[in-house]
Amino acid sequence: MEGALTARDRVGIQDFVLLDETTETAFLSNLKKRFSEDLIYTYIGTLLVSVNPYKELDIYNKKQMDLYMGVNFFELPPHIYALADNAYHTMLTEFNNHFILISGESGAGKTEASKKILQYYAVSCPSTTLLDTVRDKMLMSNPVLEAFGNAKTLKNDNSSRFGKYMDIQFDSQGDAVGGHILNYLLEKSRVVHQNHGERNFHIFYQLVQGGEEDLLHQLGLERDCQHYNYLTQVSDHSCPLVLQCLTYMHIHSVQHLFEIIASVLHLGNFHFESNSKGQAILNKVLSFIACHVVFEMLLLVCLLVKVLSPFTTDHAIYARDALAKAVYGRTFTWLVNKINDMNIYGKTVIGLLDIYGFEVFNLNSFEQFCINYCNEKLQQLFIQLTLKSEQEEYEAENIEVTQYNN
């Protein structure tokens, strides 16, 4: 087994459990030593620590997948494929559900890791024509979800701005028969406001910059991001890829979907003026442009009147933004439900939880606050499940150990 490894694979210690010194310095030094040789994975027992290489490594290919298939977890150098394979085989032998929790700071590589796991199952699990369709849909759902749920941030050009729990469902033979996605805490505030240097969700730019001339005309849009208050920067994303994926996923109401996205942009351009009584009045020209994509009368009621008394301009702006966030949030949930239409429920699942990244400095949004809280809770659970259970085992064996108290 050791003979199968190259000298390069043996750089540093492959499993932190075997480290002589349990200090932060020794931990980081080992990580650094391995990283300098492009060895981005290291185990801590059955946990996998991964460092983002920010470059393409030749470790994600069919040859590597074949190498890890059905092999004992510690037999080969640490790899995300080993983790995926271990979860799959344990699920089959124990016949119970397994979950892979991917956690880390924004930009750490969580989404990429979940994609690698999906790709591994797509190649390694037995399949039939029907299953191939399910598998392709699962893979195709990624670009769609990224278009509507990801955005450029200061930390990551393609940052997930929603939490995602995805499960892959298997029948008793171990065939992947379906998948299910649960989305939560979409960062809706991004629709109406982005921090300096950040962008709105990709789909807005894909539509404005990459949409066909005819489509833009129908939606009353101009091919100029600067024209829209909700879009701060330009982007180089193009539209066709997402269109193709939406079609493949049998989302037939694509035109309606784009109408809603366009209506959000139009909504952002609504300006309000104050009349002599301090009441908000809507800029009529803009509302006219937008009236074929949104119901103007309904909008007027939403934006200008509280219950019976009229809004001030500040209230009207607040109502406009709240409406834009709600419309976008519901559209995103609708899209996820559409993707989930492909479901066939299996007997056991392997669940992938990718909560979006922890950010200390971006506490402008309520969603980011909730995500940070969720990350903290998961971290606690994780410590409980690993350190505490380990401690209990030591105690049962009468081995002295320094107690961990959270």
Ligand SMILES: Nc1ncnc2c1ncn2[C@@H]1O[C@H](COP(=O)(O)OP(=O)(O)OP(=O)(O)O)[C@@H](O)[C@H]1O
């Ligand atoms: N294993 C990898 N190999 C090569 N590049 C990677 C790898 N993992 C991540 N990257 C690069 O880092 C970028 C950020 O990774 P990713 O989007 O997965 O981060 P994240 O942890 O999901 O961040 P967020 O919480 O902001 O969504 C990717 O777009 C990709 O360019």
